[in-house]
Amino acid sequence: MSFRTDPAAARASIPARVAARVNRTTWVDVAVAAAVLVLLYITLRVGQGTTVRFSTSRSLHIDTDPARLPYDAARSLLRMFLALAASTVFTFCYACAAARSRRLERILIPALDILQSVPVLGFLTVAVTGFIALFPGSMLGLECASIFAIFTSQAWNMAFGFYYSLTSLPRELDELSRSFRFTRWMRFWKVELPSGAIGLVWNGMMSFGGGWFFLVASEAISVNRRNYALPGIGSYAGAAIAAGDLGKIGLAILTMAVMVIGVNFLFWRPLTARAERFRNEQSEATEVQRSYVLDFLRRSSWPRLLGRLLRPVGHALSRAGRILGVDDRPLLVDPVRRRTGDLVFAAVAGGLILWGLVDLAGYLRHHTGFGVFGEPLLLGLATLARVVVVVVAATVIWVPVGVRIGFSPRLTRIAQPLVQILASFPANFLFPLAVWFFLRTGLSLDVGGVLLMALGAQWYILFNTIAGAMSIPSDLREAMDDMGVRGWQRWQRLILPGIFPSYVTGGITASGGAWNASIVSEVVPFAGTTLTATGLGAYIAESTARGDFPHLIAGVAVMSLYVVGLNRLFWRRLYRLAETRYAP
Template sequence: MRPFPARAALPQPRRTAADVLVFLGAAALLWLVVRLAHGTTAPWNPATAPSTVSTDPADLPYYAGRSLLRMFAALVLSVVFTFVYATAAARLRRAEKVLLPLLDILQSVPVLGFLSVTITGFIALFPGSELGLECASIFAIFTSQAWNMTFAFHRSLVSQPRDLDEAARLLRLSRWQRFWRVDVPGGMIPLVWNGMMSFGGGWFFLTASEALSVGDHQYALPGIGAYVAAASADGDLGKVLLAIGVMIVLVTGVNVLFWRPLTAWAERFRIEQSEAAEAPRSLVLDLLRRSRVPALLGRFFGPLVHPLDRAMAVFGLAQRPLRISPGRRRLGDVVFGVVVLALVAYGLSRAAAFVAATTGFGEVGNALGLGLVTFGRVVVVVAVATLVWVPAGVWIGLNPRVSRLAQPVVQVLASFPANFLFPLVTAALAATGVSLDWGGILLMALGSQWYILFNVIAGASAVPGDLREAAADLHLPRRLWWRRLVLPAIFPGYLTGGITAAGGAWNASIVAEVVSAKGTTLTATGLGAYIADATGSGDAARILVGVVVMSLYVVGLNRLFWRPLTVLAERRFTL
């Protein structure tokens, strides 16, 4: 890791001012969290609960705060899930055979599919309290954030440089120590960039996660997503535009106060011999570095580190190398495979029996045909996004000065919930007579193209400076520079972006193939519209058919196309 340069001592007044600002900021943040969290435990009665929220503009700041609290709660859950799931998939040989295909399936299940299954359980877990609906909403946002981060962190684990792997074993680090001292720092840059993208994905599905359906009843949680849904249903485009303005302020504030400092801080974990000519900067991070408050907190919690390391030594030493040559199949592997196949067969048989007893298998053929139409839209979205955003991502990632100027713009565009613009786009499509069958491709792209851009930026910015300098010294022709340096360097990151962009496009199809504004509803032919219609009518059998068919398409695409490319990247394009 590149060491962070030593800082000169700051004058006492500047340090005192930084201490005061950091303390006041932390106190204000704590007060806001307590104030907003208090509303999550309000009494809740299904018979009298509102199906919509007030569209009074005075309520927008409170709604924005409640939505932001849900987003960060889901982000914390996503990080914990990422660490546990990705580590197990990368380190446990047998578990990898199940966890990676399961991750393909999980990212292919639409958010509405998760909500239809879990919301009743969350309400039963907290009877009489709004906390049940809050947990269901947070879980829905979590399902739109976690998979992309998990793919990115797993990619960093399996492509970890061999010298770090050997050093961890020679130093006899425990598995716990290796995780926090090698694995997490090594995957910090792609994790932060994909965390930003996942956060943007959470905004995209905010409307669906704050307007919840339980049976035939609709319930709305206070939030900016529910506000936009209510304003769109009323056909009040003025209030929709007002909510869009609040969202721009909210997203920009999150970028300045959270993501920008985090990306600048993550630069210290870059693996290279030479220091970047111009490292990313953040005023908030500079303020924290000037303040003595973080150091005081470190001295307070620091003594807990060594006892925790000793306690976690029960997990054993990191003695086995990351890359183990495939050996002879053992009895345990055979038993494990048989058990997994038996469980899968049992689940499929139960699902088939349920479908046969309700809608019949003819509905599966209908869903497969609709899925083929949506598949065509997904291919167009990924192909166009690749052609547009790979060159742009390389340009941003390899130029620190450009990155400093472009990163806030990219983050705002990616984090902005594109479905807030759907009422405006719907009005434009209705006025121009353009079919949603074609307009839906644009709507799907608004919610999924950023995965490719962010991963390409992360991959390009992670290219070691010494390799860039060597290419410059050799005066490589432009075509050879792309073929020998840039494309191999960004290829693993692009694959992560491509996989998650394709999965995001499938998910986005549910809200992009059925859009409404001013009482006008436009519907496109496709599997997304099929699932949205089944969810709206509460048809559990059709929901199951739609989710299973969508999962088949996504998993099939990943296994037949993305997986071979991933194996190629692991074998040829890792340091």
């Protein structure tokens, strides 16, 4: 005898099940609902300040009254999370497009190298003008420009990391999804996203820290001899630094620490604990990460209810994929047609790029001539030396530390907030101490700038190493313990092959982050005193402040040339090695 459920009756019973769930509401459900309502209320109240009137003819005054710090902190947090949301959507779209299309991959991945090499100030120069023109007379234009600047400090690292997780998907998972004829949506949601969840969360955490690092530059904007400032903890700290008020600088540092710890406890710690369930291993880990917030949410029925309400959306996307023929079945394509399509695609893309280069060359020839590239090319060598020192030192110091943290969930719980604070700490906040130290010791910024650059770059290696170590199955580590493999042999046979792909991702982004950090590390102002190092970062920062667009374009172009060249000659070779030899 067989029993069948009427689909119509099942659909009709959904409101009844929802009503029954509501009747079983506990105090935890009430607390979660109240917290969500409070969060929405705060967001709406803070968001009201983003649409006030604004005139480009006057400079905005930043009120450094300590009573304004809670509001300024809320405005900065709103920008950071909006930028993170945009970065996540961009990561999924960009990485999936590059991983699933060989034609797009040939353009998108080199473009990603170029995009991560363009400094935040390079994006800001264009973004401020464009968004102010898009929203004339409204503060929303400056808000969008600031969010876009934070987005550019987050998105590239996340996109590259998720792209690697897609291209290195375990073969058995790939074959399983194809044998079950998953649509692309099902493959993404059921296979690809869980497989890359750990790396995505840790790269997102690191990128969020990168946004904190450039918060002063994105909220206190100086372009074309005009100063634009938005209420926020970054602009507050910038105003306090310019005034040399050490007390208010200390309050800004304290507020920043509270914000970082709070975001880590309420947001990142639950995500990292949740990502533990996506580890690819045969045996259960003896010790897993815990989160009090996640444990509290699991006691609530709201997440399950929300999942049930959103489940029809996933089914609709899967049905749409099948109707449109968007699946992962291999298509038999005529090789001649494939080559013809590749040639047409390359011709169109090459034509657009050539047209842009010709127009740019005409602009530079008319204003400065092509000799403008000589000075930034020489200055780039000095910045290149600092970048190499930062990456080598970060590798030697932080790879062993990251492995130790990633192998120990208990140590991860202790170290994660501390590492997050250090990674999120803007170098600008240390300018008063840096200026005092450099002047007191006579240390040149040409050497001391390496320390400031390291604050914005070394953490990419640490975070990716932690993610790589966490992704190594615990059963492999236990097997090594049983066989008595210790010391260098353990590193050679297990640890280095396991973390190598993640380290390459961290190395590429750390190198790009060091180039980007050179802009705020080679020019250090405090209370009327400005220290300047010889380098490409200082060249770009000074060109931006003067509004000298030809020299700014030359500096950005040379920095992109150095970053892309370094990636192609060194990092990409390591990436191909990781893809061919150390892929799962």
